Amino acid sequence: MESIPFGLAALVTLFSALRVVRSPNLVHAALWLGLALLGTAALFAVLGASFLAGVQVLLYIGGVMTLTLVGIMITRRHDGLNVPAESIGHVRAGVVSVALFAVLAWAISATPGLDAAPLGPDATTQDIGHALVGTHVLAFEVVSMLLLAAMLGAIVIARRKDPAPHAVTHLHVPATAVREAAE
Amino acid sequence: MTLSSCLVLASALFSIGIYGLLTRRQAIAVLLSVELMANAANLVFASFGHFRGGPTGQTFALFAVALTVAEVAVGLALVILFYRSHGDTQVDLARELRQ
Amino acid sequence: MTPPLTYAAVAVFAPVAAALVLAVLYPLRKKGMPAAVLTIASSSAAFVSAVLLFIDRLQGAPPELATVPWIQSGSKVLADVGLRVDGASASMLVVVTLVALMVQVFSLGYMHDEEPPAFGRYFAYHALFLFSMNVLVIAPNLLQLFAGWELVGVTSYLLIGFYFKKPSAARAAVKAFWVTKFADMGLLFGLLVLYVASGSFGWDAHLEPATATLVTLLFFFAVVGKSAQFPLHVWLPDAMEGPTPVSALLHAATMVAAGVYLVVRANPLFEQSEFTRTVMLYLGAGTALFAALLALVQTDIKKVLAYSTCSQLGYMVSALGAGSMVGGFWHLTTHAFFKALLFLAAGSAIHAVHSNEIGDMGGLLKKMPLTGGAFIIGSLALAGFPGFSGFFSKDMVLEAVEHAGKVPFALLVATAFLTAFYMGRVVFVAFFGAPSARAAHAHEPPWSMRLPLVVLATLSVFGGAFTTPFAALQGEEVHFHLTGGAALASLFGFAGIGLAFFTYGRGPRHEAPGAVAFVERMSNSHAVNRFYEVLFHRVALVVSDALAWTDRYIVDGLINAVGYGALEAGRRARPLQTGLVPDYVLAAVIGVLGLAFWSASS
Numbered sequence: 001m002e003s004i005p006f007g008l009a010a011l012v013t014l015f016s017a018l019r020v021v022r023s024p025n026l027v028h029a030a031l032w033l034g035l036a037l038l039g040t041a042a043l044f045a046v047l048g049a050s051f052l053a054g055v056q057v058l059l060y061i062g063g064v065m066t067l068t069l070v071g072i073m074i075t076r077r078h079d080g081l082n083v084p085a086e087s088i089g090h091v092r093a094g095v096v097s098v099a100l101f102a103v104l105a106w107a108i109s110a111t112p113g114l115d116a117a118p119l120g121p122d123a124t125t126q127d128i129g130h131a132l133v134g135t136h137v138l139a140f141e142v143v144s145m146l147l148l149a150a151m152l153g154a155i156v157i158a159r160r161k162d163p164a165p166h167a168v169t170h171l172h173v174p175a176t177a178v179r180e181a182a183e
Numbered sequence: 184m185t186l187s188s189c190l191v192l193a194s195a196l197f198s199i200g201i202y203g204l205l206t207r208r209q210a211i212a213v214l215l216s217v218e219l220m221a222n223a224a225n226l227v228f229a230s231f232g233h234f235r236g237g238p239t240g241q242t243f244a245l246f247a248v249a250l251t252v253a254e255v256a257v258g259l260a261l262v263i264l265f266y267r268s269h270g271d272t273q274v275d276l277a278r279e280l281r282q
Numbered sequence: 283m284t285p286p287l288t289y290a291a292v293a294v295f296a297p298v299a300a301a302l303v304l305a306v307l308y309p310l311r312k313k314g315m316p317a318a319v320l321t322i323a324s325s326s327a328a329f330v331s332a333v334l335l336f337i338d339r340l341q342g343a344p345p346e347l348a349t350v351p352w353i354q355s356g357s358k359v360l361a362d363v364g365l366r367v368d369g370a371s372a373s374m375l376v377v378v379t380l381v382a383l384m385v386q387v388f389s390l391g392y393m394h395d396e397e398p399p400a401f402g403r404y405f406a407y408h409a410l411f412l413f414s415m416n417v418l419v420i421a422p423n424l425l426q427l428f429a430g431w432e433l434v435g436v437t438s439y440l441l442i443g444f445y446f447k448k449p450s451a452a453r454a455a456v457k458a459f460w461v462t463k464f465a466d467m468g469l470l471f472g473l474l475v476l477y478v479a480s481g482s483f484g485w486d487a488h489l490e491p492a493t494a495t496l497v498t499l500l501f502f503f504a505v506v507g508k509s510a511q512f513p514l515h516v517w518l519p520d521a522m523e524g525p526t527p528v529s530a531l532l533h534a535a536t537m538v539a540a541g542v543y544l545v546v547r548a549n550p551l552f553e554q555s556e557f558t559r560t561v562m563l564y565l566g567a568g569t570a571l572f573a574a575l576l577a578l579v580q581t582d583i584k585k586v587l588a589y590s591t592c593s594q595l596g597y598m599v600s601a602l603g604a605g606s607m608v609g610g611f612w613h614l615t616t617h618a619f620f621k622a623l624l625f626l627a628a629g630s631a632i633h634a635v636h637s638n639e640i641g642d643m644g645g646l647l648k649k650m651p652l653t654g655g656a657f658i659i660g661s662l663a664l665a666g667f668p669g670f671s672g673f674f675s676k677d678m679v680l681e682a683v684e685h686a687g688k689v690p691f692a693l694l695v696a697t698a699f700l701t702a703f704y705m706g707r708v709v710f711v712a713f714f715g716a717p718s719a720r721a722a723h724a725h726e727p728p729w730s731m732r733l734p735l736v737v738l739a740t741l742s743v744f745g746g747a748f749t750t751p752f753a754a755l756q757g758e759e760v761h762f763h764l765t766g767g768a769a770l771a772s773l774f775g776f777a778g779i780g781l782a783f784f785t786y787g788r789g790p791r792h793e794a795p796g797a798v799a800f801v802e803r804m805s806n807s808h809a810v811n812r813f814y815e816v817l818f819h820r821v822a823l824v825v826s827d828a829l830a831w832t833d834r835y836i837v838d839g840l841i842n843a844v845g846y847g848a849l850e851a852g853r854r855a856r857p858l859q860t861g862l863v864p865d866y867v868l869a870a871v872i873g874v875l876g877l878a879f880w881s882a883s884s
Contacts, residue, residue: 003184006184010192013192013196014192014195014196014199017196017199017200017219018199020199020203020215020216020219021199021200021202021203021206021207021212021215021216021219026209026211026212029212029215030211030215033215033218033219036219036222037218037222040222040225040226043192043226043229044225044226044229046184047189047229047230047232047233048233049229049232049233049240049241049244051241052225052229052241052244052245052248055245055248056225056248059248059252060218060222060248060251060252063252064218064251064252064255067255067256067259068211068214068215068218068255068259071211071214071259071262071263072211074263074266075210075211075262075263075266089205089206090206092205093201093202093205093206094202096201096202096205097198097199097201097202097205098198100197100198100201101194101195101197101198104191104194104197104198105191105194108187108190108191108194109187111187114185114186114187114190115185115186115187116186116234117234118233118234118235118236119234119235119236120235120236120237121236122232122233122236123232123236123237123238123240123241127237127238128238128241128242128245130238131238131239131242132242132245136242136246139246140246143246143249143250146249146250146253147249147252147253149253150252150253150254150256150257151253151256153257153260154256154257154259154260155260157257157260157261157263157264158259158260158263158264
């Protein structure tokens, strides 16, 4: 019975993903990504990972996608929402990605024991919480440090250095000239 | 819905992401493709988590999400920097290694 | 080191010390006489040591050896170098050093007119030659013998080509070197086969019959070249371009004798091959006759003696083939003395009339009694006149050959006849009769040239007495007795002398009798030379051209192709490095694809 929601969510996700990579408009592509992420969240829900689905919506759609849109706005010459996005090399890329999919699909189909029914009940949020501070506490701590580092790193990388490089020459003006200008 | 069908779906998403990675000329568009690929990976984690039981699948998916978020943040910062020095975010413009 | 070994060591090292000093100190050579003094001093030391060694060996002690490892492979010693004193090496050493010393003393007078630098160079070469020969003689194994052999080849090239500014002399030296070097391949390959078959370079290995035949045949090929047997005799007449004392040394007594000495040394090996000995028997006898025929028709006195040497070497070779090692060796010894005597006496005559041609001589006995007497004594010894040293050694040879084969024996007897005849011819034409214009003012040479003549003449006359001790040194007991064969040969010898007298001894030179003229036309000594010329140009040069082409275009071509290929590959591969990020991403993805495929399929 779960097949219908699964199939639906899968279709939506796939279609959106294709639009992400093929859309000629960058903003549209970002928006299609949002839909793909939503589809993925639905899939998570169908798979019994409700906590994960929530996190997905919050962080990915709410955070990442927003950030991306902002990024687009900052860095592209555009007028309004009409942001062109070119793409080339379709053929070779298509060949490679199709080949990759074929290999993966073949590997999956060749692996036995993948069609069994679920072995146990789905984990609850409580279970996840226990796992995070219990078995996987080290990873948990490390990831938090990583997040901090990433945040700091992003700030440092992206900040504007003042003064701007081409304005530095003003500082080399001798003190006498400054005094002269001040008079 | 079986594990194998979930995995095949994830593979398809991943491949689409690869296609985007290879095709797109805008840096941000490349980041979008990378997002897709990360999502496919999370899907694999969640699938195994559902079919094998236990919290491990979702836990690792959470970690992956955290990592991906960090990656996007830093990536965007880099894109901004790139934009400042090259005036555009075309990936082709990163030619400094070219003779 | 025991006394015998010390003597041998002095014999080897004194000459080379002199040679080295002369090589390094050019002023000594430039002055001329100091070089001569040094060389003669070292040769005298060598001779005295050789005599002392000989006397020591007469006591009959077993052979002594003093060697150091020479060629090593890891911890295994492949060959030694050093000294070996036994009956054979002691005997040969005496012969070599004596003749060398006599020749060097003779050269003081004969080469007197040379410029001092050339004079010095001459004596330096002599010292070097004596060293080379001694290395060969006292070699403890065949490898060192080969080393000495090659050294002898080089130094003889230097001596033959002494008048290098004369084109014919230079060519003669090269020809001698080429022909003997070609033959030396036999010795080299024989050594290789010997080593592979027996694991050492010694001559007392026991081999399978087929291997023994192969090795000895290869060795014999080298002997054919070095000892100027047919068909590799062609270099010897040309080598007469060298100064006459050099001819006396090299081509009477030492260098050409080295081939015979090799067989003497390797006698244990030769005893194992009936086939090779048969070949030697026939080839030696055949060469003896062939060369004697050619000696008949020469007008250059040195060329007569050169062909005579070929002929006598043929005697030695066939004696060895008949199984009489002692016979061949003893004939080598007596021949060394009387042939050197003949060459030096001829040199004295040449020096007097300033020409090599017997036609330019005549009546020299009256004008130069000592020279003439010496030459006559030498001729009688060569012809095997009863009582002279040559008689005894020829007797041993003929006795051995008579029992080995009728045909070779007949050839040798016929040769005895011819030998007496052609020597008689020279004696009667050059030393009797009316003097030619050139000979009118002939006179005896200085003491330096007369002394060696006296010494060698004495040995030629009385040397026969040493027959028994000599044989004893080689380990055999021989007492002279007149054999039928020797008597027959002596008769033929008398007949030869008689015929010579009839033809040439009466008054002015008669026209060559019909037989001689016939032989003259028939024995085209040029034929063999032409054959080699064609062989060289058509075959050897063609092959070497082909090899040179192969080396330049194929071998070098391969190397060049590798280099060029590497460059091209680099050039073609460069465009892959575009420097563009998307291309590198593609490469990475393709790598992932490959990895996925590989892990999925395993």
